[in-house]
């Protein structure tokens with residue numbers, strides 16, 4: 001459908017914003033006053049609507065509950081220095097959303113509804129955007145299959161929803177990782193590149209086992225030989241070996257992270273050497289033994305950068321120097337934050353200012 005008029009808004013009569021302690025935000029706890037809802041049926045998307053955030057009423061036979069047709073995005077909006085709202089890299093998130101939806105055989109949300117929906121929703125709940133440094137408004141657009149019926153098939157109905165939430169920066173503490181060589185997250189030809197719910201569901205159990213052994217997350221390895229590093233938990237992973245940032249190349253088993261791309265781009269602009277190439281577990285182990293590895297960090301929208309302090313490789317713990325503001329990862333993160341909040345010029349056209 002074409003959006004010919006502005007998105008209709010039904011405003012809440014009582015804002016919940018006073019319940020939020022903005023000085024002590026917790027990730028995922030508070031949800032802003034409004035959400036956008038848009039339904040697909042009879043072969044088309046219908047008019048989007050912004051309504052007060054509330055529970056949904058769905059039949060237990062709703063397909064999303066049974067066969068995993070669920071896809072989401074995770075993005076952030078920031079307040080700029082001059083008080084405007086910046087939705088970060090809306091185009092790149094949209095393109096990935098489309099790739100995920102197509103892989104899961106789901107109806108693709110038109111770009112206009114995605115962009116206008118985000119703009120209108122975020123502008124309406126602007127007061128929910130935290131002002132504290134490193135905090136942001138997290139945005140969760142997602143689509144679920146809503147056809148009622150438990151016969152196994154592709155759903156013919158979908159619901160697109162967007163809600164937002166004020167969030168702190170997570171992972172301020174350095175994390176510990178275990179290289180996982182038994183379980184896998186994604187295999188060639190599978191859904192690893194898509195942001196679909198099932199990828200997360202399947203990752204919880206190996207992560208739970210790693211937690212029981214004292215690690216925060218696993219480092220996933222390839223599904224064929226368990227020899228090459230892929231991602232860390234639900235983040236992309238980067239290593240600084242010598243003076244070079246090294247990260248595994250994109251493939252259908254590695255999610256095309258917006259943070260990954262942004263940090264690589266900033267690094268290149270700064271003249272830092274970057275390599276996107278396969279990193280074997282053996283190479284990583286050798287880098288520890290030779291003392292050439294100086295940093296490792298997970299990268300993703302939620303944490304931006306999660307510094308790593310320990311990596312367990314084949315049952316041996318290897319330790320990294322303590323995270324400091326001298327770290328390359330810290331400098332890249334600072335630069336990214338400055339671009340997002342308008343303190344520094346956006347050379348890349350990443351900002352979508354509302």
Ligand SMILES: *Cc1c(COP(=O)(O)O)cnc(C)c1O
Pocket residue numbers: 074195231233234235236255256257258259260299300301302
């Ligand atoms: C979302 C996600 C990431 C990070 O992507 P960003 O766009 O940087 O947030 C990395 N890996 C997986 C598996 C993810 O789901």
